[in-house]
Each structure stands twice: as C-alpha cells, then as structure tokens.
Amino acid sequence: MAMLIRAIKCCTTLSRFSSLPFAFRSVSTLVLAEHEGGAIKAPSVSAVEATKSLGGDNTVSVLLAGSGPSLHEAAARAASCHPSISQVFVADSDTFTHPLAEPWARLVHLVQQRGRYTHIVAASNSFGKNILPRAAALLDVSPVTDVISLCGSSQFVRPIYAGNALCTVRYAGTNPCMLTIRSTSFPIPAQIADSKSNAAPISQVDLSTFDEDCASKSRYVKHTSQDKERPDLGNARVVVTGGRGLRSAENFKLIEKLAEKLGAAVGATRAAVDAGFVPNDLQVGQTGKIVAPELYMAFGVSGAIQHIAGMRDSKVIVAVNKDADAPIFQVADYGLVGDLFEVIPELLEKFPEKK
Amino acid sequence: MKILVAAKRVVDYAVKIRVKPDRSGVETQNVKMSMNPFCEIALEEALRIKEAGLASEVVAVSMGPAQCVDTLRTGLAMGADRGIHVDSSAALYPLTVAKLLKALVEVEKPGLLILGKQAIDDDCNQTGQMVAGLLGWPQGTFASKVLLDKEKQVATVEREVDGGLETLCLDLPAVITTDLRLNQPRYATLPNIMKAKSKVIEKYTPEDLNVELKSDLEVVEVTEPPKRKAGVTVSSVEELIDKLKNEADVI
Numbered sequence: 001m002a003m004l005i006r007a008i009k010c011c012t013t014l015s016r017f018s019s020l021p022f023a024f025r026s027v028s029t030l031v032l033a034e035h036e037g038g039a040i041k042a043p044s045v046s047a048v049e050a051t052k053s054l055g056g057d058n059t060v061s062v063l064l065a066g067s068g069p070s071l072h073e074a075a076a077r078a079a080s081c082h083p084s085i086s087q088v089f090v091a092d093s094d095t096f097t098h099p100l101a102e103p104w105a106r107l108v109h110l111v112q113q114r115g116r117y118t119h120i121v122a123a124s125n126s127f128g129k130n131i132l133p134r135a136a137a138l139l140d141v142s143p144v145t146d147v148i149s150l151c152g153s154s155q156f157v158r159p160i161y162a163g164n165a166l167c168t169v170r171y172a173g174t175n176p177c178m179l180t181i182r183s184t185s186f187p188i189p190a191q192i193a194d195s196k197s198n199a200a201p202i203s204q205v206d207l208s209t210f211d212e213d214c215a216s217k218s219r220y221v222k223h224t225s226q227d228k229e230r231p232d233l234g235n236a237r238v239v240v241t242g243g244r245g246l247r248s249a250e251n252f253k254l255i256e257k258l259a260e261k262l263g264a265a266v267g268a269t270r271a272a273v274d275a276g277f278v279p280n281d282l283q284v285g286q287t288g289k290i291v292a293p294e295l296y297m298a299f300g301v302s303g304a305i306q307h308i309a310g311m312r313d314s315k316v317i318v319a320v321n322k323d324a325d326a327p328i329f330q331v332a333d334y335g336l337v338g339d340l341f342e343v344i345p346e347l348l349e350k351f352p353e354k355k
Numbered sequence: 356m357k358i359l360v361a362a363k364r365v366v367d368y369a370v371k372i373r374v375k376p377d378r379s380g381v382e383t384q385n386v387k388m389s390m391n392p393f394c395e396i397a398l399e400e401a402l403r404i405k406e407a408g409l410a411s412e413v414v415a416v417s418m419g420p421a422q423c424v425d426t427l428r429t430g431l432a433m434g435a436d437r438g439i440h441v442d443s444s445a446a447l448y449p450l451t452v453a454k455l456l457k458a459l460v461e462v463e464k465p466g467l468l469i470l471g472k473q474a475i476d477d478d479c480n481q482t483g484q485m486v487a488g489l490l491g492w493p494q495g496t497f498a499s500k501v502l503l504d505k506e507k508q509v510a511t512v513e514r515e516v517d518g519g520l521e522t523l524c525l526d527l528p529a530v531i532t533t534d535l536r537l538n539q540p541r542y543a544t545l546p547n548i549m550k551a552k553s554k555v556i557e558k559y560t561p562e563d564l565n566v567e568l569k570s571d572l573e574v575v576e577v578t579e580p581p582k583r584k585a586g587v588t589v590s591s592v593e594e595l596i597d598k599l600k601n602e603a604d605v606i
Contacts, residue, residue: 127516131484224520
C-alpha cells in the first residue's frame with residue numbers, strides 16, 4: 001500500500017513537470033518478445049502491459065525473432081494478444097533459431113536505427129537480462145533493470161539491495177530509454193486476451209543489411225529442461241516452497257505432493273538447491289526467480305534476506321518452521337511453529353480439494 | 356592466455372542495510388564491506404583455470420574509491436597475480452564500468468574476461484553483457500559450468516536459464532559471468548594474505564583510459580520498501596486452514 005502511495009506521489013510530481021509541452025511528446029516503444037512452441041511467452045505480454053504507464057501517445061511494436069513455422073504461429077498470436085500492440089515485427093533467419101545474445105543485440109540495433117523508438121522494453125527474465133544490456137551497450141545508453149513501477153516516460157522505480165530499498169531513477173540520456181521490467185509487477189488482466197477483435201499487422205524485418213559475423217562467435221549446443229507438469233513458478237497462483245528443513249531429496253517429495261494437491265508450483269531455497277534436493281531453476285530469491293503469488297507457503301525455510309527478496313510481494317505468506325525465532329515469521333501473515341514432517345501430512349489430509 | 360577478472364566492493368551480503376534519512380541512498384559509512392559474492396566466484400573460476408594449466412596469469416580489476424584496494428588485496432590473497440585499481444570517487448554505472456573494462460582489455464589483451472552475474476548492491480546484472488557488446492566478444496552469462504579447450508580456442512559454458520540449463524560454445528576471447536553454482540570460492544590463508552601485500556596493484560584513472568564519465572541516469576530518491584503488516588501465529592493446522600479459507604480467502 002505504502003508503495004502504491006509513493007508511486008502515485010512520484011507520478012504526480014512528474015505530471016506537474018510534464019503538464020506543458022512534454023505531455024504531447026509521443027512515445028514509441030519496441031518490446032523484445034520471447035516465444036516458445038508457437039506462442040509468445042507470458043512475461044513478454046507483461047512487458048507490453050507495462051508500456052501502458054509510459055504515457056503520451058504510445059505506439060507499441062513487438063519484435064520476435066526465430067525461424068520456421070513456430071515463429072509465424074507465435075507472431076500471429078502476438079498480434080492479437082494485447083490491445084496496446086499496433087505492430088509486430090518478425091525476424092526470420094536460422095541465426096535466430098535459438099535466442100543468442102550476439103545476433104539478437106545486433107538485430108535490436110538494426111531495428112532501432114530504422115524505427116527510432118523512444119523506449120525499448122523486455123521482461124526481466126533470463127532472456128531479457130541476457131540480451132537487453134548488450135543491445136544497450138551497442139546503442140551507448142544505460143539500461144534500467146527490473147523496473148517495478150513506471151512514472152511517466154523517464155522515471156522508474158526499481159528494487160536494490162535484494163529488495164531492501166527502492167530506488168527511483170530518472171533517465172536523462174538520449175533515445176532509446178531501455179528497460180527490463182519485473183513481470184510480477186505488471187500482471188496481465190484476465191479479460192485482455194479475448195478483448196481484441198482486430199489483429200495488429202505483421203511485417204518482416206529486412207535482414208539484407210544484417211551483419212552475420214557476430215552470430216558465428218557463439219553456438220547453441222543444447223538445453224536440458226526439467227519436466228514441467230506443474231504450473232510455471234513465475235506465474236503460479238500458489239507456490240509451495242521447501243528449504244533446508246526438508247533434509248533430503250526424498251523428503252522433498254512431501255512438498256511436491258502438497259503442491260500437487262493445491263495445483264501449486266514448487267519453489268526452493270538456495271540451501272535446498274545446493275544440497276541437491278531439487279534442480280536450480282526452482283530457486284526463489286535475489287538470484288533465482290522472483291514470485292508474487294496469491295499464496296506462498298514456506299516449509300523449513302529460515303527466511304534469509306536473499307530468499308525474502310524473491311517472495312516478499314506475495315499476497316499471503318504462510319510459514320511453517322520449528323524455530324519460533326526464524327526470520328521468515330517476520331514477513332509471514334500466518335505462522336505455524338511446528339515440525340513440518342507432522343504438519344505437511346496433516347495438511348495433505350485436511351486441505352480442501354482444489355476447485 | 357591471461358584472464359581478467361572484475362571485482363566489486365559492496366556492502367557485505369549479511370548486513371541489514373539502512374536507507375539514509377535524506378533518501379539520497381543507502382548508508383555505507385561504518386558498514387562492513389566485502390567483495391561481491393559473485394565476483395569471488397568469478398575469481399575462483401579464473402584461479403582454477405590457471406591451476407589446470409590453461410591460463411598463465413590472473414589479473415583482478417576493481418573500480419571506485421581508494422578502499423577498493425582492500426578488495427583487490429583480498430583477491431590477491433586468494434591467488435590473483437596482480438591487481439589494477441581504476442580510481443574514481445564518482446558514481447560508476449555499468450555502462451561506464453563496461454567502457455573502462457574495454458579500455459583495460461585493450462591494454463592487457465586477455466583471452467577471457469570473467470565477471471559476476473550481478474552486484475548484490477545495485478542488482479543491475481548488466482556489466483558483463485555490456486562489455487561483451489562493446490568488445491564484440493561472445494558472452495556466456497549466468498554460467499554454472501565452464502570448460503576450456505585450449506587447442507580449439509573455445510569455451511563451453513553451461514548457463515542457468517529459466518526452465519533449466521542451456522549449453523553454449525563460445526569462440527575465445529569471450530566474456531563469462533558467473534552464477535552461484537559455478538564453484539565454491541576458497542578462503543585466503545594467512546601466509547597468502549601476507550604474500551598478497553607484496554603483489555603489485557597498478558593505478559589508473561578514467562582519464563588515463565580515455566573514458567568519459569557520462570551518466571545518463573540520476574537517482575531521484577531511495578526509500579524503504581513497504582513494510583508487511585505483522586502476521587499472526589496459529590496453533591494448529593485446522594486453524595491455519597480456517598484462516599486461509601475464511602480470513603485470507605485464498606483457498
């Protein structure tokens with residue numbers, strides 16, 4: 001709440017600033033989008049949602065790159081996935097089959113030279129964080145990472161020190177202003193996907209002047225993914241997390257069972273990942289995933305600063321820990337001091353069936 | 356082959372930070388400072404590559420005020436061969452750091468540049484990508500495994516990405532940024548700390564390197580994040596389920 005008030009306050013200061021000629025300055029945004037299996041990824045749609053706060057007369061173009069039919073399928077879906085999108089650009093080349101930073105950064109440079117956008121935005125996930133700073137360096141501008149609130153076209157709020165402070169920065173450089181946004185701060189309204197009747201036009205990026213040299217210096221080898229039966233951690237409504245208190249990979253199955261019952265995603269602390277209970281892509285925290293579900297349940301999690309950084313914006317936090325002094329209880333809405341090996345089976349038994 | 360490692364001096368990761376009352380930033384006076392944990396991992400990796408006989412020299416670089424020399428001494432005590440301090444009291448943003456690093460690469464001509472994936476103070480996660488872009492070198496970000504092939508002059512990097520691990524093959528010279536799981540950094544032993552005192556730390560200024568400190572970002576204010584309201588302690592699983600259902604309305 002306090003954050004909201006602050007955000008509104010900084011927005012009003014800005015609007016006072018820009019109430020004169022600036023208000024008419026038009027904003028044009030390029031959103032760097034990621035796609036998989038013929039669909040644009042949810043964090044990229046959040047990036048489009050975030051551009052709404054840039055104000056002015058904003059036109060939003062989406063840039064997709066890849067190769068083959070799945071790219072064009074994704075482009076068709078992207079064209080009608082959000083009412084703000086007015087244009088979809090597609091870069092179709094074998095160079096872009098895998099989202100490597102080297103060709104992508106050159107592509108952004110090329111498209112920016114032609115389109116002269118005022119803003120370039122991507123989601124702050126491993127795709128956006130890898131590509132956008134490289135592209136920013138080619139354009140000689142300072143990017144802003146992990147924005148959680150936009151106040152007009154040049155003032156942004158971002159967390160620093162693992163979310164223990166919020167920093168408001170003003171971009172005072174030349175165009176484009178480049179941002180990665182934290183997708184949990186810009187949820188996509190549920191009705192938005194089907195509200196759009198006419199799809200935005202799709203056009204191909206002319207790659208005849210594209211310098212392929214940069215692309216040959218890095219090659220994609222392989223991707224090993226974990227099986228994804230459960231909802232995606234970043235977008236789940238409920239997250240159940242286990243920490244060191246689970247003691248073994250075998251015991252961690254209790255967390256998975258509970259998650260299954262709740263239709264929840266499974267998260268983990270660094271301690272649980274380092275101890276080999278679960279793969280690293282389940283880590284929640286400053287260096288892992290940032291989540292903000294409706295319900296976050298932490299079992300055997302002490303609540304280190306770095307872990308809290310990844311889940312402090314959850315709506316309701318439940319902590320179960322046998323140490324009554326564990327710092328996690330300071331952020332929990334509901335705390336239960338007890339042995340998780342007794343509590344989880346009881347929860348499994350007594351939790352109402354999911355709707 | 357020479358390896359250049361960038362190391363940043365930051366507020367120690369275990370410190371509970373305080374925002375200054377005038378909202379200009381975070382209190383850093385009389386606060387414990389250390390080498391950024393990701394930079395320690397970067398240095399450790401460089402030392403392991405050297406110990407495997409794949410590199411001849413490890414050079415540690417730090418930029419900022421005079422106290423950065425302490426961070427460099429820590430790096431030298433871990434095993435770096437020499438240090439470079441770029442002296443600047445001005446606020447350095449990643450773009451400037453990347454430009455300074457590029458200038459140093461042109462002087463030192465390393466075959467590999469290793470950085471941490473992010474500094475735990477500004478949480479930017481930008482510098483490695485930016486210097487790779489400026490140099491036109493390939494980048495292997497968020498690395499959890501690095502294998503060098505000296506004959507073919509390539510590095511195979513396993514990266515921690517959303518949804519799993521990705522493996523890339525990069526032509527050297529390259530830029531690598533380290534994730535937490537790449538290695539376990541060593542502790543400096545007392546004899547090594549003593550030895551580090553006689554190792555060389557070269558000094559540069561941004562002017563020496565012909566880099567202009569332009570800054571296109573201004574910090575407007577730094578504030579504390581909203582506090583969560585105090586929670587309640589429940590005594591049983593029934594009570595917890597009841598609260599979640601009837602009070603919080605989330606199940």
